[in-house]
Amino acid sequence: MARYLYALGRFAARRRWWVLGIWIVLLAATVTVSITSGGKLNNDFTVPGTESQDVVTVLNEKLPAQGGASTQVVFATHGSAKVTDPDVMAAIAGTVTAFKGVPQVAEVIDPYQAKTIAPDGQVALSGVQYTAQAGQVEESTLDALRAAARTAEQAGVEVEYGGAVYPGLQMTIPESPEIFGLLAAFLILLITFGALVAAGLPIVTALIGVAIGVTGITALAALVDVPTVATSLALMLGLSCGIDYALFILSRHRNNLMQRMPIEESIGVALGTAGSAVVFAAVTVIVALCGLAVVGIPFLTVMGLTAAGAVLIAMLVALTLLPALLGFAGHTVTRFLPTPLRPGHNEKVARTAAIAPRYTGGHAWGRFVTRFRVPLLIGGVVLLGVAAMPVATMEFGLPSGGSLPTSSTARRAYDLISHSFGPGYNGPLIAVIDTSHATPDAVQTIAMGIQGELDVATVVPAAQANDTVLLQIIPGSGPNDSETASLVQAIRDHRESIEGSTGATFLIGGATAANIDTSQRLGDALPLFLAVVVGLAMVLLTLAFRTILVPITSIIGFVGSVFAALGIQVAVFQWGWGADLLGVVPGETLSFLPIIVLAIIFGLSSDYQIFVVSRIKEEHTGTGDARLAVENGIALSARVVTAAALIMFGVFAAFITVDNPILKPLAFTLAIGVLLDAFVVRLTLIPAVMAVIGNRIWYHPKWFDRYVPDFDVEGNQLVTTGR
Template structure:
């Protein structure tokens, strides 16, 4: 692999203008594609193979007007005023009548007709049924909904919304996280390289990659359903991976420059050596993200594929555009800044790293790890195990009004409904009943009576009928995120035969709450399968990469420890509420798709650091054949770069964790913790300690393995030997010719 990448580096450096032009054209084309198609993300989650999805399909076939999204409208009165007062009641009736006349509205349930008035008469609950799904409700309709609510607010009423769709339900994620992440990355790179050009190039290449990746995703969103979280995930990974991949190659190139190698020779060599690690790391991330399709849930598959596309673009940019820009930059990557308080420090650090690596902090850390390897192993594993304990109490769910930011209308509506009617009114179940073969006129009343007798059921009421179907709304006594609500859904399905007995009717339990429960269940079932796939993939890929079995085993154990420690931290903060006020977190269940996405991403990123650290250790072991010395030297060469890469990843994820979004915030927080733990505790501490403890046996592999498995030479040792041999042969020919 290293030979082909070396040739690619040579070609790109020589054709730098062509390469730069191609990437500019691709960037402009991606942006034009996004703008031209007008693609928009939407959060219409479908989960094939579940009863809630079957209920939607049945409605689409026989009651299409009721198959769309539903919006709840909460009216509340301040002070002593009641919603039943003449003026307040008139405003509410006028608002509901106005909602009924809007485009895409199938039906409106007036709170007074439905008797949905709180016992203290300070709140009324109405609903609006749309003919289309949430993602297809036009912005013009939502704007008119907001205007109607504004008139009611001007009259003194509090009006809030909840449900599958409402004004502002797809709140725009600000660009602040990207800006903060870029600033943090530039500062870290400036400290790492001590040169402005060297610090700026990874930022530039990463931004090009992100622009192409996100532009492509938004363009594709015009043709397929792309969840809004997909763009945030692609941004996080595209930006962080793009900077890290460029950092790996640039650091090797800068090392060569400091040693006196001409840029024309250094660029292809850097691509051939560090580029091999970049390819292997990126391919690992891409395969893991594509593996999200194992869950069989379309929106999760789309998230994985779009994020994988962003990582693929980041890899290609690092292997082609970066070398081209390095060719333009020449020796500027080693033009050091001179801080007034410590002039010459940056250049001194770079030269020490190049000529005397044993004097670096990385080498000192390597010596510390190899000397105290057993205590560090025990301490590191203990820390990760303790952090992982909360993960055993993980409860999966999807965002509801309770987990939305306090300032959002959905959160305010949730609180009003809970306090005035009961938490169950926030998550009604929709029982789609087929009366085609009903054998009595009172079949519906019999069915409603039996449903009302079920434990944990607060209210049962008809919600519409057409074409042989009856919609029955079942209001649980507990909230949509409560385990008792999930138990109720399962019980209504398990006891279906006894509930419909003698009526001739059949039913399906659906609605948003049931769909969320089904999604969480399906994701929970897919998690062990996905973990097995990821672990098996890691074993195969890392075994081929390093031609040994023990290195992949240590990597897998470390990955499992770090990912479950990150999930444990997420449970402690977002589910248990530890430090919730400090982080502005609203307590709730763990996002049902968060564990599987975290597994995929942390697996890929941990493989990045594993490959970069261990490849340098293997390179040193090939040269010295001494286990302890190779660990110390390998850590010395890789610690600074891996530290910078991990801090950049951490900074980008932390920046996104500041967003008040119930999906982006916990995901970014979990990834930030996972990267920090995996890079510093696992890859720079536990793995070197184990390698020093096991010694030369770490690199053992059976003879048959060496015969049948190709040597990919990801550390570039064979490439460097070949180049050295060519230089020596050329020098010998020159001497012979002169004599």
């Protein structure tokens, strides 16, 4: 593979105008298709094969007016005013009437007819049922709903919204995280390279790759349902991986130039060595993200595939566009910025790293690790173990109004409902009863049976059509409380006894039940996905390094860093440690967060494993001394891996500032995971283990040479067999 990449690098540098032109045309094409396709992202988290999804199917067939998404509308008065005052009643009634004329609205609940008036008379609860599912409710419909509420607002009534969809649900992700992430990356690159052009090239290539990836996702949304968070995830990974991949190749190219290698030759060698590691690293991330499909949840599959597409584009850009731009740049990548206080410092640091790495800080760290390998191993394992301890208390859920900041209308609606009616009104369950073969008292019997379950506040009829009856079940606890999940399970477990001899059958669903089913499905899939990821790691790393022990140590380190990151996430987002500082509303762990973090951290940890260990193996091939190889390998890789990890951390950390209940915990966990994996595991624990095991770390059975292909990740063939 090294020789093919070497040839590709030389070709891209030689035909740089053609390569640049192709990427510009591709960018223009994806932007054009994105604009003209009309693709829209959504938050439709459906889970086929669950009882709650079966309920949606039955409702669409039997009670289509109840089959769509819904919005809770809360009318509230303050001071001495009551929602039962004549003028307030008239304003609310006028608003309810106006709601009925909004497009896609199937039904509107009148709070006065439904008697959903709070005991203190200051809150009235209405509801709007749509003809479409959450992902298909138009933004114009929600805008019209907000406009219709002006009648009540002009009468001094506070109007707040919650439910599956509501005005303001489509939270626009600000551009500031990308800007802050890019600024942090540029600053790190500037410090690392000490040259303006060298610092700017990875940013330029990453931006081009991200632009193609994100616009491609928007175009794809015209054909399939794409969750809103998929774009942000692809953006984070596209930026961080794109910059990192370019950083690794550019760093090798600069070292080659400072060793007086011709430009075109230097580009080819950089691609044949660092580029080989980039290919393996990117493929590992892509395979891990595609592995999300084994969970069997459509929105998670789409998130994984779109993120994998962004990483694939980042890899292709690094392997083709970057060499072309390096051809244009020539020797300007070694044109260092002046340092008045320390003249020549940038150039001295760069040349030392390229020509005499044994005098660098990286080599000093390598000597420290090999000398104190046992204490560092013990300390690192203890650190990861302590950080991982909160995982034992992890509780899964999906965001509700209570997960949002008080600046959100859904949070204000959630608080008003909880205070005035009880937390269960924020997440009602529904029972769909088939009465086609039922006795006359079947519905009443089932309702009484459900009412008798622990934690049921009330059961009320909601709708009826022919042989189908809909009951609304109000739990005594909130939508993300463990008691509500237990209630759903209890009703389903006691189904036969509740149905009795009535001849009727029922299903339990609703948005809250759907969230519970999703969390259950994800929790059940987690062990399978972890097994798949571990199996992939063994295969890919065995192919990369042609040894057994290196993949085993890598997997153990990966599991340690992932569980430590998840533990810290639990401490912050569930226990509330530092929650005020980060603007976090403590609650539950996002149910699909562990699986996504497993996939991404697995891929990124393999990145750093390949970049560090490939340099150690390269040194071991030349010296045959395991401990010296560790020291020299870290000396050659520590600076660039440190920069790459800090860039990755900076990009992820920038998204923590976004008030999004999905994006914030995801970005936080990934940022912590990258730091732990790069600095604690890859630059400390793995080298320490390799120093302890010695030359045996590279052991492989004799049949490896016959059956396991040699992909030459280190690019040794470029040296030993010529180019």
